Amino acid sequence: MPLSDDQPHTRTRLPVGEQPSSQMSTRQARPMRTLLTVLVVVTLLVVAISIANRGKADPSGAPRSADGAAATATAASGAGPAPSGDQPVSTTTNGVAGGFPHTDQGAQSAAANYAVAIGSADMFRTDSRHTIVATVADPGAVAGLQSRLDQGFSPETAARFGVDAQGHPPKGMTFVSRTIPVGTKSAAYSAESAKIEVWCTGLFGLAGERSIRPVSEEWFTLTLSLRWTGADWKLTDFSRVAGPAPVPPDQQAATSEEITGAVEQFGGFRYAR
Numbered sequence: 211m212p213l214s215d216d217q218p219h220t221r222t223r224l225p226v227g228e229q230p231s232s233q234m235s236t237r238q239a240r241p242m243r244t245l246l247t248v249l250v251v252v253t254l255l256v257v258a259i260s261i262a263n264r265g266k267a268d269p270s271g272a273p274r275s276a277d278g279a280a281a282t283a284t285a286a287s288g289a290g291p292a293p294s295g296d297q298p299v300s301t302t303t304n305g306v307a308g309g310f311p312h313t314d315q316g317a318q319s320a321a322a323n324y325a326v327a328i329g330s331a332d333m334f335r336t337d338s339r340h341t342i343v344a345t346v347a348d349p350g351a352v353a354g355l356q357s358r359l360d361q362g363f364s365p366e367t368a369a370r371f372g373v374d375a376q377g378h379p380p381k382g383m384t385f386v387s388r389t390i391p392v393g394t395k396s397a398a399y400s401a402e403s404a405k406i407e408v409w410c411t412g413l414f415g416l417a418g419e420r421s422i423r424p425v426s427e428e429w430f431t432l433t434l435s436l437r438w439t440g441a442d443w444k445l446t447d448f449s450r451v452a453g454p455a456p457v458p459p460d461q462q463a464a465t466s467e468e469i470t471g472a473v474e475q476f477g478g479f480r481y482a483r
Contacts, residue, residue, distance in 0.1 A: 307482055431451050
């Protein structure tokens with residue numbers, strides 16, 4: 211039978227540990243939902259701004275890399291020009307790189323490679339010297355450059371380096387002549403010609419136990435004049451000045467065996483960018 215409203219009501223009070231926790235959970239859930247809402251809104255704003263900026267052009271006009279980051283032509287302040295460039299060339303003739311792009315960078319790459327070639331030990335041998343000149347020089351400049359270099363690499367010059375007239379060292383010795391470009395700079399450039407300065411260090415001397423001309427380093431700058439032949443950059447003239455040379459380090463010199471081993475085991479590079 212139904213209870214009348216006049217009857218007294220009975221209230222049951224549970225122990226504290228057994229009371230429902232719905233009110234407490236509700237109070238705790240509200241701050242959590244608020245925090246999550248704020249995080250979602252901030253994330254959506256960041257994504258929207260990122261998408262909007264991606265479509266805008268770079269006001270500096272700088273080229274961009276594949277990942278969309280702006281490329282820079284210089285390194286951090288005070289560091290000088292940063293390494294840069296296109297894909298290296300893949301063509302070689304008589305061991306010398308060729309097929310350089312018809313650009314300022316292409317001319318600088320050609321100059322770096324030609325500096326290596328005309329500073330190599332092969333220049334002390336008549337046949338290989340003539341081959342190098344014919345490979346790197348403009349056809350109209352071959353005769354003049356060949357005559358000049360024949361005089362420069364005379365038997366007297368060879369004797370000063372400790373080798374014979376054909377660049378052969380004494381028995382038991384290793385002759386070292388390497389030019390290593392440190393950097394290049396375009397002094398003048400046009401579609402028809404270029405003048406490129408190549409800052410270099412070089413290793414020259416005889417490696418061996420009784421060598422009286424031990425291998426030493428030298429710093430110099432080569433200026434190479436190039437002409438576009440219609441297919442490649444070719445050498446027309448060059449000059450050389452000493453330096454700039456850095457302060458030598460306080461470093462112990464290698465033994466003759468170590469130098470000989472390094473020369474025989476470490477090959478040189480072709481330079482292209």
